[in-house]
Amino acid sequence: MKVSYFPGCTLKNKAKDLDAYAYRSxxxxxxxxxxxxxxxxxxxxxxxANNEVATKLSSVRALKEANDKAQPLVTVCSACHxxxxxxxxxxxxxxxxxxxxxxxxxxxxxxxGEAEVYHYLEMLRDLVGFETVKKKVVNSLKGKKIAAYYxxxxxxxxxxxxxxxxxxxxxxEDFIRALGADAVIYARRNECCGGYISVESPDxxxxxxxxxxxxxxxxxxxxxxxACPLCKYNLVKSGADIPVVYFxxxxxxxxxxxxxTNGK
Amino acid sequence: xxxxxxxxxxxxxxxxxNPTKCMKCGKCSGTCPAYxxxxxxxxxxxxxxDNGEIEPLLNSTSIYKCLSCFxxxxxxxxGVEPAKVVEAVRLIAIRRQGANRMTANDIPAMVDEDTPQQxxxxxxxxxxx
Ligand code: SF4
Ligand code: SF4
Ligand code: SF4
Ligand code: SF4
Numbered sequence: 001m002k003v004s005y006f007p008g009c010t011l012k013n014k015a016k017d018l019d020a021y022a023y024r025s026x027x028x029x030x031x032x033x034x035x036x037x038x039x040x041x042x043x044x045x046x047x048x049a050n051n052e053v054a055t056k057l058s059s060v061r062a063l064k065e066a067n068d069k070a071q072p073l074v075t076v077c078s079a080c081h082x083x084x085x086x087x088x089x090x091x092x093x094x095x096x097x098x099x100x101x102x103x104x105x106x107x108x109x110x111x112x113g114e115a116e117v118y119h120y121l122e123m124l125r126d127l128v129g130f131e132t133v134k135k136k137v138v139n140s141l142k143g144k145k146i147a148a149y150y151x152x153x154x155x156x157x158x159x160x161x162x163x164x165x166x167x168x169x170x171x172x173e174d175f176i177r178a179l180g181a182d183a184v185i186y187a188r189r190n191e192c193c194g195g196y197i198s199v200e201s202p203d204x205x206x207x208x209x210x211x212x213x214x215x216x217x218x219x220x221x222x223x224x225x226x227a228c229p230l231c232k233y234n235l236v237k238s239g240a241d242i243p244v245v246y247f248x249x250x251x252x253x254x255x256x257x258x259x260x261t262n263g264k
Numbered sequence: 265x266x267x268x269x270x271x272x273x274x275x276x277x278x279x280x281x282n283p284t285k286c287m288k289c290g291k292c293s294g295t296c297p298a299y300x301x302x303x304x305x306x307x308x309x310x311x312x313x314d315n316g317e318i319e320p321l322l323n324s325t326s327i328y329k330c331l332s333c334f335x336x337x338x339x340x341x342x343g344v345e346p347a348k349v350v351e352a353v354r355l356i357a358i359r360r361q362g363a364n365r366m367t368a369n370d371i372p373a374m375v376d377e378d379t380p381q382q383x384x385x386x387x388x389x390x391x392x393x
Contacts, residue, residue, distance in 0.1 A: 009381040045332050045386045047355070048351045152331075156333070167338075194297065201301060215273065230379075237378070
């Protein structure tokens with residue numbers, strides 16, 4: 001199966017591993033990620049104001065390209081996912097906004113939010129199936145105690161994201177279990193690490209991030225996984241003394257494709 | 265006062281929020297990860313906009329402290345969606361000429377070798393127009 005793939009700017013720079021592991025793991029699971037042509041950065045933050053149009057066009061272009069190919073659009077970075085999914089929701093539900101966008105882009109045939117958007121984790125759950133993932137595991141992570149860090153953007157706002165229960169999610173824990181490891185549940189897994197506040201107030205980001213790390217450790221975590229480069233940065237910068245890794249790295253390791261040098 | 269009335273309507277239009285639905289329970293502010301950084305907190309944004317007290321919000325750095333984490337949107341028991349109000353006020357402030365909070369010259373001081381592009385892109389989205 002082929003899907004359209006929006007890597008985002010961070011995955012092509014500081015988070016290259018997140019990208020490469022995602023690509024190779026998907027191949028191992030029978031899915032080819034076809035990168036959107038000439039994709040542009042999503043901007044990192046969705047602005048909820050309905051009269052902001054230009055900042056949302058890069059997302060609409062990616063959505064439209066996927067839809068023209070009749071492929072779902074898959075993202076890995078939590079932030080890209082949030083921006084693209086919220087933009088798509090606005091295209092579906094806010095007609096005045098969608099009209100403005102379509103006039104702006106002079107898009108052939110227009111676009112009205114038809115594309116299906118999947119986060120990579122949803123792709124694993126809904127298109128591949130965690131049972132299938134489990135069967136493909138060659139290096140079981142048995143015995144490892146891993147805490148999922150959702151942060152904010154994967155889950156909220158749930159009226160749009162619809163990925164999981166926003167206050168008691170399970171998709172990342174089910175992912176961890178599919179790889180053979182133990183999932184550590186802790187209270188702060190869906191609280192914010194501070195996001196881009198680390199630009200202006202590193203101490204504030206540190207305070208939020210420390211609370212998350214301490215909470216995960218107290219629950220027995222030996223490792224934290226995330227889908228968001230900024231979450232990872234903030235947790236690591238705040239002095240995490242357990243590893244903080246991208247979920248795709250863990251997946252590539254379990255599937256035995258981490259060291260693959262032939263592919264991408 | 266007339267200007268305030270106009271701004272109130274504009275914020276309601278841009279955000280789609282109806283501030284009169286707020287029951288002033290404070291849950292949005294209780295869950296806000298930027299609470300300590302803010303002079304005005306999410307529930308105050310809602311009530312001050314409703315009362316037409318908009319200039320103090322426009323002039324406060326609180327508009328740049330919201331992280332768009334959407335916790336207040338998720339957890340408000342009345343579906344008010346306070347973050348959308350904060351975002352609308354921020355845009356009105358930053359769309360004014362010369363109101364940018366950050367320029368490209370500020371970047372070198374902010375980055376280290378691990379800084380993800382996402383951090384800079386997000387900060388630019390929030391601090392500049
Ligand atoms: S969220 Fe990020 S990494 Fe993702 S494209 Fe957008 S800004 Fe870049
Ligand atoms: S960086 Fe923070 S703001 Fe972004 S998803 Fe991670 S937790 Fe939320
Ligand atoms: S979206 Fe903004 S105002 Fe709302 S809880 Fe998050 S940081 Fe606070
Ligand atoms: S949580 Fe909702 S109802 Fe309560 S104060 Fe905030 S906006 Fe008002």
